[in-house]
Amino acid sequence: MADNFKLFGEEGMLGMDFRKRKVEIYNTDGYVVEILPTKKEVQEVINFLEECKEHME
16 A cells, blocks of 8 residues: 555545645545645644544543
């Protein structure tokens, strides 16, 4: 598996791939469900995940 692809969840329920200056998010069937083409959009996802992480601790 390439270094720029990551599966999340115990069963790989979410995949993320960085290619050509954008992040693509895949569902379990391997279809792209979201594309994050800008640094701003990627940062919004990072901020949201950080907020979730704080609530989980």
